[in-house]
Amino acid sequence: MRATGRRQRARQRVVLTTAGVALTGALLSGCDQQASPTRGTSTDTTPSAATPSAPGVPSVLRATGLQVTGSVGRPELARVLSEAQTARSWVARTWPRQVAADGTVRLQVAADSAQFARLRGGVPESDELAASTTASGVVVIGPTVVSGLTAQGQRVVLAHELTHVVLHQTARAGLSRWVVEGSAEYTAYRWTGLSLAAACPTLANDVRAGRVPTGPPADTSFSGGQQQRAYQQAHGYMSFLVSRYGLSAWQRFVLQASAGRAGAFADSFGGATPAGLRSAYAAFLRHSLL
Ligand SMILES: [Zn+2]
Incomplete structure (x- = not known):
């Protein structure tokens, strides 16, 4: 069962190539990012503070609101801090x-896939992930992010995880996966300059083929072999809500839903329901993606 899952995920890796980003949806508890091995291109920057390190001793780099720890090389750690x-x-x-109120976010960079798995709690499949956020709000970064992503790819992965942290989404159980992942994806891609079609190529292909989603993806869509599609559908639905109701209403909805408040959707969007928005969502997708 586990080995099968690993093979399925391995087949799904890859994907977004526009602007050099390679990123798929996340796995597991609503807080993980998976990525393909596109080489990075960013330059290193000097951190505002650093501690000396001996071989095998984790380095610690700090900047405003961020602390990055890891046993990887200092240049690699500095690059992660810069993109963070x-x-x-x-x-x-x-x-x-939310960012101002959250204080310093801790990021731990794993030296290899085995350490990445340990930091995440020993989940065996974690070597295929890029990053995840623990329930206590620590962003754990896998080796793929350090060595296999472009600068923009790193920023998207890190912004996705930081969104989970500042909205405290991994600290609460029972939240809808499309809300958690869709809000993180929308936030992370919002300033990349990428179109919805570029950010969500699988969703775009589905719509072009006449397979138009009828609403946000169900929680079950985020497990099994279709995680990438589920993440893009969640991103697409969030883009639709922002387009239809405006950013402020969308922010209100995400904050309420992330706090576990029942009725957040109707309260934020004038009594609307996902079922009642089906036709409008389809029209938005066709307009945006065709
Ligand atoms: Zn996530």
């Missing part, structure tokens, strides 16, 4: 109060 600073600024543009 950009990612944090992206998240702050959408969630300024």
Whole structure:
């Protein structure tokens, strides 16, 4: 069962190539990112503070609101911190109060897939993930992010995870997966300059083929072999809600839903229901993706 799952995920890896980003949807508890091995291109930056390190001793780099720890090389760690600073600024543009209120976010960079699995709690499949956020709000970054992503790919992965952290989405059980992942994806991609079609190529292909989603993806869509599609559908639905109701109403909905408030959808969107928006959503997707 587990080995089968690993093979399925391996077949799904890859995907978004526009602007050099390679990113698929996440796996597991609503907080993981999976990525393909596109080479990185960013330059390193000097952190605002650093601690000396001996071989095998984790380095610690800090910047405003961020602390990055890891036993990888100092240049690699500095690069992660640099991209995390950009990612944090992206998240702050959408969630300024939440970013300001959250203090310092801790990021742990794993040296290899085995350490990545341990930091995440020993989940065997984790070597195929890029990053995840623990229930206590620590962002765990896998080796793929360090060595296999472009600068923009790193920023998207980090912004996705930072969104989970500042909205405290991994600390609560029972939240709808499309809300958790869709809000993180929308926040992360909002400042990349990528179109919805570029950010969601599988969704775009589905719509072009006449397979138009009727609403947000069910929680069950985020397990099994269709995670990538589910993440893009969640992203697409969030884009639809922002387009139809505006950013403020969408932010209100995400905050309420992330806090587990029942009725957040209807309260935020004038009594609307996903079922009642089916035709409007289909029209939005065709307009945006065809
Ligand atoms: Zn996530």
